[in-house]
Amino acid sequence: MSEKIPVTVLTGYLGAGKTTLLNRILSEDHGHKFAVIVNEFGEIGIDNELIVGADEEVFEMNNGCICCTVRGDLIRIIEGLMRRKGKFDAIIVETTGLADPAPVAQTFFVDQDVQDQARLDAVVTVADAKWLADRLRDAPEAKNQIAFADVIILNKMDLVTPEELREVEARIRAINPYAKLHKTSRCAVPLDAVLGRNAFDLDRILEIEPSFLEVDDHDHHGHDHGHDHGHDHGLKHYHDEEMQSFSFLIDGEVDPARFMPWINLIVQREGPSILRSKGILAFKGEDKRFVFQGVHMILDGDLQREWRPDEKRVSKIVFIGRNLKEDDLRSGFMACAANPAQ
Amino acid sequence: MQPEFDEVYDTSLVGAVSQFNAGAQVVAAGFLANKPVLALADGNILLIEPNQRVAAHPDGAVLLAHIDDQRVVTGGDDGRVVVTRADASTLEIGNEKGRWIDALTVRNDGAIAWSAGKHVRARDAKGVVKSHEAPSTVRGLGFLPKGYRLAMSHYNGVSLWFPNTEGAPDVLKWPGSHLDLTISPDGLFCVTSMQENALHGWRISDKKDMRMTGYPGKTRSFSFSHDGQWLATSGADACVVWPFQTKDGPMGKPPRECGVRPFKVSQVAFHPEAPVIAIGYEDGWILLCRLADGAELLVRAGLGEGEELSPRNRPSVSALAWDKGGHKLLFGLETGEAGILTLG
Numbered sequence A: 001m002s003e004k005i006p007v008t009v010l011t012g013y014l015g016a017g018k019t020t021l022l023n024r025i026l027s028e029d030h031g032h033k034f035a036v037i038v039n040e041f042g043e044i045g046i047d048n049e050l051i052v053g054a055d056e057e058v059f060e061m062n063n064g065c066i067c068c069t070v071r072g073d074l075i076r077i078i079e080g081l082m083r084r085k086g087k088f089d090a091i092i093v094e095t096t097g098l099a100d101p102a103p104v105a106q107t108f109f110v111d112q113d114v115q116d117q118a119r120l121d122a123v124v125t126v127a128d129a130k131w132l133a134d135r136l137r138d139a140p141e142a143k144n145q146i147a148f149a150d151v152i153i154l155n156k157m158d159l160v161t162p163e164e165l166r167e168v169e170a171r172i173r174a175i176n177p178y179a180k181l182h183k184t185s186r187c188a189v190p191l192d193a194v195l196g197r198n199a200f201d202l203d204r205i206l207e208i209e210p211s212f213l214e215v216d217d218h219d220h221h222g223h224d225h226g227h228d229h230g231h232d233h234g235l236k237h238y239h240d241e242e243m244q245s246f247s248f249l250i251d252g253e254v255d256p257a258r259f260m261p262w263i264n265l266i267v268q269r270e271g272p273s274i275l276r277s278k279g280i281l282a283f284k285g286e287d288k289r290f291v292f293q294g295v296h297m298i299l300d301g302d303l304q305r306e307w308r309p310d311e312k313r314v315s316k317i318v319f320i321g322r323n324l325k326e327d328d329l330r331s332g333f334m335a336c337a338a339n340p341a342q
Numbered sequence B: 001m002q003p004e005f006d007e008v009y010d011t012s013l014v015g016a017v018s019q020f021n022a023g024a025q026v027v028a029a030g031f032l033a034n035k036p037v038l039a040l041a042d043g044n045i046l047l048i049e050p051n052q053r054v055a056a057h058p059d060g061a062v063l064l065a066h067i068d069d070q071r072v073v074t075g076g077d078d079g080r081v082v083v084t085r086a087d088a089s090t091l092e093i094g095n096e097k098g099r100w101i102d103a104l105t106v107r108n109d110g111a112i113a114w115s116a117g118k119h120v121r122a123r124d125a126k127g128v129v130k131s132h133e134a135p136s137t138v139r140g141l142g143f144l145p146k147g148y149r150l151a152m153s154h155y156n157g158v159s160l161w162f163p164n165t166e167g168a169p170d171v172l173k174w175p176g177s178h179l180d181l182t183i184s185p186d187g188l189f190c191v192t193s194m195q196e197n198a199l200h201g202w203r204i205s206d207k208k209d210m211r212m213t214g215y216p217g218k219t220r221s222f223s224f225s226h227d228g229q230w231l232a233t234s235g236a237d238a239c240v241v242w243p244f245q246t247k248d249g250p251m252g253k254p255p256r257e258c259g260v261r262p263f264k265v266s267q268v269a270f271h272p273e274a275p276v277i278a279i280g281y282e283d284g285w286i287l288l289c290r291l292a293d294g295a296e297l298l299v300r301a302g303l304g305e306g307e308e309l310s311p312r313n314r315p316s317v318s319a320l321a322w323d324k325g326g327h328k329l330l331f332g333l334e335t336g337e338a339g340i341l342t343l344g
Helices: A018-027 A072-084 A101-110 A112-117 A132-136 A142-149 A163-173 A203-210 A254-273 A324-334
Strands: A006-014 A034-036 A050-053 A058-060 A069-071 A090-094 A119-127 A150-155 A180-183 A243-250 A275-281 A286-297 A298-306 A315-322 B017-021 B026-032 B035-042 B044-047 B052-055 B063-068 B071-076 B080-083 B090-095 B104-106 B112-116 B119-123 B129-134 B140-143 B151-163 B171-181 B187-193 B198-203 B208-212 B222-224 B229-233 B239-243 B256-258 B265-270 B275-282 B286-290 B296-300 B317-322 B328-333 B337-342
Touching: A006 A018, A006 A101, A006 A142, A018 A034, A018 A090, A018 A150, A034 A072, A058 B171, A069 A072, A069 A101, A069 A254, A072 A090, A072 A101, A072 A112, A072 B063, A101 A112, A101 A142, A101 A286, A101 A298, A101 A315, A112 B071, A112 B080, A119 A132, A119 A142, A132 A142, A132 A163, A142 A243, A142 A275, A142 A315, A142 B229, A150 A163, A163 A180, A163 A243, A180 B129, A203 A286, A203 A298, A243 A324, A254 A286, A254 A298, A254 A315, A254 A324, B017 B296, B026 B063, B026 B328, B035 B063, B035 B071, B035 B328, B063 B104, B071 B104, B080 B112, B090 B119, B104 B151, B112 B140, B119 B151, B129 B140, B129 B151, B140 B187, B151 B187, B171 B198, B171 B222, B171 B328, B187 B208, B229 B265, B239 B275, B265 B317, B275 B317, B275 B328, B296 B328
Parallel strands: A006 A090, A006 A119, A034 A050, A034 A090, A119 A150, A150 A180, B026 B317, B104 B140
Antiparallel strands: A058 A069, A243 A315, A275 A286, A275 A315, A286 A298, B017 B337, B026 B035, B035 B044, B044 B052, B063 B071, B071 B080, B080 B090, B104 B112, B112 B119, B119 B129, B140 B151, B151 B171, B171 B187, B187 B198, B198 B208, B222 B229, B229 B239, B239 B256, B265 B275, B275 B286, B286 B296, B317 B328, B328 B337
16 A cells, blocks of 8 residues: 555563564565564574664654654664665664663654654564563663553563463553564564565554453453463553553543543644554534654644544543643543533 | 735846756856866766766765865765766765765865864875864864854854964854854855754954844855955845945844745845856746846746745756856755856
8 A cells, every 4th residue: 555665663571582583584585575673693594694782772852752762873874785785675674672762663653754764663562471560660761662662572482481472461551552463483473474474554553453442451362372361361460650551531522622631732732752642533513533653842743534434533642651640631631521511 | 925926037148058957966067177076976077078977985975065166075874085087087085974965065175174073184285184172063164264263053052273372262242053164265264054954154353243043944054255245144034144344244234135936035146257147946936136236137947836845846946156257156956966057
């Protein structure tokens, strides 16, 4: 559909298995030609024609937006890769274990030249089933990476007991219940679990998250590897003290004249603590669905397809972030309802 | 933006243009020993008369190129800096071991400078190479006209380095990410393009700042007029030309705009003797514009009405160069299309 080059961002804390996943992607017989942007040369065991070393130079933009940072090196590398147009059909960016995914993602929203040629496909985070729980306690970077992810590869499940696995899954879900979660050993996931996700495509937000408008579905089916424990166990419900996700539902329409200023104000004010935001809204008097997504202070939203006759016109928004003020967000959103009596 | 833009030009030079296909994306154009030369993204140097391809970067892509009467200097994604001569000989003068060459500049005495990441090398005319490490990746380089001194743009400013002295470079500060760099021919001003679609300039003597804003896109092509009085820039849907006649540069003076079209300017090149600018656009159009009255002459028509720019259809003009006397204009596009205008 899109002629732009898709870009997949691979994150994950040190030792989680990013390089294993990368090698797996590159060595599979998939017919794709990748350009790979890495931080450490030499770790990749596969001959790939286009491997580019990056410096992870994070720059602030002079646009009055304090959390608006971009990866300067990525802008430069994507520009340079276009000199080899036609030699590759997708780009994979591997970040360092300590990297914050936000500047990488923001680069694709902020830089027009990058936007003209490439699109962010998804942020894929590799997590270590054995050590993730510890890292979530002591490494803010690891928590960021989980919170930011569209796809989480919970790796090294062979090194933990089923109970431990359920425990770490619950920890992940406490932070980010929306990402696709795959439990694996040695990053053995089908490629289409990682590539071609269209996670940042406004038109695809619902297709990716079929449970998006259903409350309280933790989506732990569809990736059984013989270790599916069934739904009767359920997941423990953890509460992460620092990083949370909240979703708010209005069982009906919102008034765009109230919602737009409110959401803009929220991301302006709370942007530094909001990692990701998404929403699908029924605007009063509008046949089409309004869909938006955001990274910190940057919002991208548009009217999308029409509501189908069999769809209920409801409005839902999701925030993932650090120390979010749940009550403020809820009351602010609820005040945007077109018919507050609903 | 004019909804009904009249793309009919009274005077057309299209008949004086010979067009050809260079076979690969054109990175730079120029005249080597008075003969037209293109540097191509596929690693080749195309000597157009006679038609000869020189593999300056076999298996690599040319990221940057500088072409003058004596030589072609290219920096590739193979980490190599290569000099190609009119006799088709090549010489590797730098090798950064696979790191991309991010910036390149040449001075008419034969000195060459390049950067790979933070590492900057200056190679004087005798071939002596000096190295410097900048605070962050260097995106633009330019020699000052007087003395052996190199300006380098990086995050939060520009460093001015004397390669032959031990002292720390002098720094021109301005927050943000600075991209390409140009020095006025009199050496008084240094101008950079920035990530935020703006230019920043400094009067080098007292480091006085100059902000030049209002661009809808990044400026990636600059050209000073032969007398140094004007700076033509890309990045807007007109060629924006800043006045540099006085010691205050463009401060407090509005820029001129010429060649207004509904598409962005991608390349600019001032005529070497006259106040005329060659302007290339992202949709493949090329105009000559006379600064005095804004008169426009058509050199090349690009995308027609109803055709849209897309990632697969970007016939952006990527190289423009005049010969020494200003009789010929050589151009090239991202699509590999190219041509020479010969003025009567």
